[in-house]
Amino acid sequence: xxxxxxxxxxxxxxxxxxNPENDPTYPMKRRNNGEHxxxxxxxxxxxxxxxxxxxxxxRPNLTAVYGTSxxxxxxxxxxxxxxxxxxxxxxxxxxxxxxxxxxNVVEGIVSDLARGHVPNIFEELGWRxxxxxxxxxxxxxxxxxxxxxxxxFTLARRKFSSPKRI
Numbered sequence: 610x611x612x613x614x615x616x617x618x619x620x621x622x623x624x625x626x627x628n629p630e631n632d633p634t635y636p637m638k639r640r641n642n643g644e645h646x647x648x649x650x651x652x653x654x655x656x657x658x659x660x661x662x663x664x665x666x667x668r669p670n671l672t673a674v675y676g677t678s679x680x681x682x683x684x685x686x687x688x689x690x691x692x693x694x695x696x697x698x699x700x701x702x703x704x705x706x707x708x709x710x711x712x713n714v715v716e717g718i719v720s721d722l723a724r725g726h727v728p729n730i731f732e733e734l735g736w737r738x739x740x741x742x743x744x745x746x747x748x749x750x751x752x753x754x755x756x757x758x759x760x761x762f763t764l765a766r767r768k769f770s771s772p773k774r775i
Contacts, residue, residue, distance in 0.1 A: 620667055620668075652673055653673040656671075656675060658677070661681055662677070662680075663689055666695070667697060683712075685712040686709075688706075689709045691705055692706045692709065
């Protein structure tokens with residue numbers, strides 16, 4: 610399905626760079642439309658989808674070729690589906706995607722444990738290389754995380770263990 614000019618006008622943000630006065634390189638760049646030469650290529654045949662593909666709500670169709678190595682699944686997939694309901698220019702799109710990445714890591718660890726494989730978390734987080742090449746930075750980060758965890762634990766313990774006054 611090719612996108613027509615009238616359909617493109619209905620996409621939020623479409624043509625935002627059409628005004629040369631809004632271009633950060635204007636007036637320094639000499640405009641001769643030479644950069645558009647050679648753009649007359651044939652669109653590759655549409656890749657067939659075997660899995661769910663998430664794509665921007667600002668784009669009416671899928672790109673011709675896309676990755677399918679990690680289709681959305683589980684809680685991280687639900688978070689990603691929610692994120693793709695929002696514009697790519699909003700925090701409501703990118704922050705949930707970052708959260709989904711972190712949730713996906715936990716899901717992967719749980720999946721490994723369910724299959725009887727104990728992951729080497731220190732190796733997978735790159736701590737061996739950090740220890741070898743950036744020992745001071747690693748120790749500082751671990752100490753900071755331990756201090757934050759200690760403060761949070763202490764605050765939580767005080768809140769839940771203090772006697773209730775009537």
